[in-house]
Amino acid sequence: MEYKPIRKVVSGNYAAAYAAKHARVEVVAAYPITPQTSIIEKIAEFIANGEVENLEYVAVESEHSAMAACIGASAAGARTFTATSAQGLALMHEMLHWASGARLPVVMVDVNRAMAPPWSVWDDQTDSLAQRDTGWMQFYAENNQEVYDGVLMAFKIAETVNLPAMVIESAFILSHTYDVVEMIPQELVDEFLPPRKPLYTITDFDNPISVGALGTPADYYEFRYKIQKAMEEAKKVIHEVGKEFGERFGRDYSQMIELYRTDDADFVFMGMGSLMGTVKQAVDVLREEGYKVGAAKVRWFRPFPSEELYELAKNVKGIAVLDRNFSFGQEGILFNEAKGVLYNTDAHPIIKNYIVGLGGRDFTVADVRKIAENMKAIIDKGELDVEVDWYHLKR
Amino acid sequence: MNTLFGEKKEGATKIVLKSVDEYPEAPVSLGTTLSNFTGDWRTFIPVIDDEKCVKCYICWKFCPEPAIFIREDGYVGVDYDYCKGCGICANECPTKAITMEKEEK
Numbered sequence: 001m002e003y004k005p006i007r008k009v010v011s012g013n014y015a016a017a018y019a020a021k022h023a024r025v026e027v028v029a030a031y032p033i034t035p036q037t038s039i040i041e042k043i044a045e046f047i048a049n050g051e052v053e054n055l056e057y058v059a060v061e062s063e064h065s066a067m068a069a070c071i072g073a074s075a076a077g078a079r080t081f082t083a084t085s086a087q088g089l090a091l092m093h094e095m096l097h098w099a100s101g102a103r104l105p106v107v108m109v110d111v112n113r114a115m116a117p118p119w120s121v122w123d124d125q126t127d128s129l130a131q132r133d134t135g136w137m138q139f140y141a142e143n144n145q146e147v148y149d150g151v152l153m154a155f156k157i158a159e160t161v162n163l164p165a166m167v168i169e170s171a172f173i174l175s176h177t178y179d180v181v182e183m184i185p186q187e188l189v190d191e192f193l194p195p196r197k198p199l200y201t202i203t204d205f206d207n208p209i210s211v212g213a214l215g216t217p218a219d220y221y222e223f224r225y226k227i228q229k230a231m232e233e234a235k236k237v238i239h240e241v242g243k244e245f246g247e248r249f250g251r252d253y254s255q256m257i258e259l260y261r262t263d264d265a266d267f268v269f270m271g272m273g274s275l276m277g278t279v280k281q282a283v284d285v286l287r288e289e290g291y292k293v294g295a296a297k298v299r300w301f302r303p304f305p306s307e308e309l310y311e312l313a314k315n316v317k318g319i320a321v322l323d324r325n326f327s328f329g330q331e332g333i334l335f336n337e338a339k340g341v342l343y344n345t346d347a348h349p350i351i352k353n354y355i356v357g358l359g360g361r362d363f364t365v366a367d368v369r370k371i372a373e374n375m376k377a378i379i380d381k382g383e384l385d386v387e388v389d390w391y392h393l394k395r
Numbered sequence: 396m397n398t399l400f401g402e403k404k405e406g407a408t409k410i411v412l413k414s415v416d417e418y419p420e421a422p423v424s425l426g427t428t429l430s431n432f433t434g435d436w437r438t439f440i441p442v443i444d445d446e447k448c449v450k451c452y453i454c455w456k457f458c459p460e461p462a463i464f465i466r467e468d469g470y471v472g473v474d475y476d477y478c479k480g481c482g483i484c485a486n487e488c489p490t491k492a493i494t495m496e497k498e499e500k
Contacts, residue, residue, distance in 0.1 A: 100425075101422065102421055102422065103421035103422075162421065199420055200423050208425065208461065210423065210425065210426065210461075212420075212422070213421050213422060213423065213424040213426065213427050213428055213429050214427055214428070214429065215422060215428075215429045216428070216430070216431055218411075218430065219412070219418070219429050219430050222412075222415045222418045223418065223422050225415055226415070226418065226420065226436055260428065270481075324403065363411050
């Protein structure tokens with residue numbers, strides 16, 4: 001069948017709901033939280049209109065229960081989906097470990113939202129990055145199209161390596177803003193994403209199992225190693241699935257870091273999520289003005305694209321890491337990871353951390369230009385002014 | 396008997412896996428522990444009287460381990476490698492077909 005995309009004007013949240021529908025998810029368990037709510041409302045609408053078959057929506061009383069229900073459904077062999085934001089994700093934290101530890105490929109959309117207090121519903125990556133060590137893979141979408149594509153790929157990757165995956169979109173900037181999304185006809189999605197083949201199921205009554213059994217010190221360690229092995233395997237799978245997606249549907253996701261005009265760049269801006277759309281636009285403007293700059297958008301944060309980062313860092317004089325997140329007592333989280341990767345290598349560009357856009361603070365092309373001026377001055381001088389720059393701070 | 400976590404050997408109280416490659420991909424097992432048989436935690440042992448048993452399988456449903464299995468003849472048996480001797484089966488049995496007796500070791 002020839003691929004003819006179906007163009008729809010949808011919000012990021014609706015893009016996520018359509019992707020879940022096209023992935024033929026069998027169980028959705030979720031609790032509403034702003035700005036995630038309309039994902040679940042749209043899925044409920046699909047069920048009410050009879051647009052989906054074999055989809056069970058489980059209404060729960062909290063996000064902890066939502067993830068618990070997803071784990072049970074996934075252990076029974078179902079393709080399982082949920083969505084949440086900020087405090088809701090934090091409430092799921094304990095169960096996130098159960099999903100990855102039991103090797104259940106649940107896929108979740110997290111609508112990035114700042115943690116309270118102060119109470120906030122706006123964009124900030126600290127909620128998802130705080131779940132860094134739970135064993136979940138993390139994909140950061142730049143636009144509504146990447147939300148849709150990301151969910152479809154996440155299921156395929158997760159079910160190949162048997163680890164859960166998060167697809168992350170920006171609060172309001174993507175979740176509630178409408179844009180054209182090219183959707184894939186159902187038959188072609190079915191070819192790309194065949195039914196799930198679970199490792200084990202709890203519904204094979206002739207061979208009963210318990211999931212999440214006690215592991216004594218003699219055995220626990222080996223299972224941690226196996227999760228790390230699966231994460232390493234995931235890098236290869238991400239490359240293959242991203243390449244296949246590109247060949248079939250025209251959008252290539254084979255690289256875990258998307259490089260934009262970096263070939264001859266003196267320095268690059270590195271970041272994740274929707275803010276990189278602004279950065280790419282700024283790169284075009286800055287190139288016109290004579291700056292040799294590029295953008296490096298980190299698509300997958302877990303597993304971390306260390307090799308790709310090294311290849312990039314070898315060829316530039318500076319990296320400006322834009323973090324819409326912060327780890328208190330230290331620095332931006334992507335910056336922390338990037339520095340860690342490069343320490344034992346021969347690639348040592350000047351690397352500076354700009355904390356931007358926390359709690360939904362606007363981040364514009366003009367801001368990128370100011371950062372470019374600052375980076376150029378640092379590179380010309382050959383030394384950092386400050387390592388961590390609270391860029392927007394009212395001084 | 397395959398436990399999904401190595402082969403259960405006659406008289407063994409523990410399955411010892413020597414290499415990470417021997418481990419299954421996901422930590423699933425028959426009992427509530429991965430490789431330790433919990434039968435040696437027991438002080439009291441359930442003894443089943445087949446004559447009183449009405450095959451209601453309430454004990455099978457309630458066993459938290461699950462150490463109770465259904466035998467080929469339809470009556471119930473106990474996997475003593477996993478039974479911790481908690482006595483829930485005896486407590487729940489409607490015909491008092493299960494009694495807990497002090498185990499001689």
